[in-house]
Amino acid sequence: MKKKKISKENQLKILDNVERDNYPECSKKCLEYSVSCPEENSSCRMWMDYEDDMNCTHVSVIKNGKMTLREIAERLGISYVRVCQIESSTKKKMYRGLSTEAFY
Numbered sequence: 001m002k003k004k005k006i007s008k009e010n011q012l013k014i015l016d017n018v019e020r021d022n023y024p025e026c027s028k029k030c031l032e033y034s035v036s037c038p039e040e041n042s043s044c045r046m047w048m049d050y051e052d053d054m055n056c057t058h059v060s061v062i063k064n065g066k067m068t069l070r071e072i073a074e075r076l077g078i079s080y081v082r083v084c085q086i087e088s089s090t091k092k093k094m095y096r097g098l099s100t101e102a103f104y
Helices: 008-019 025-033 057-064 069-076 080-100
Strands: none
Touching: 069 080
């Protein structure tokens, strides 16, 4: 897969979000020093084993924008089918939550 470069616009978004404290503390340090988040931080809910995106889902979303389920599966190291199952389960939970709040 071809490695994507972070555009200047997305770099500014990343820095803006860091300044607004929209990132976990570990992501701020990684962005500040331009290094991937170490495996010791794997207890962080946003950590993933994907060096190109600094091992952080926040950085991945801002860097790549919308992604296909296959791209997500590659980043997480799981199958496409499993990503589909997780998506389906999440949609059901969101629907249940919204229906109890009378939004639907």
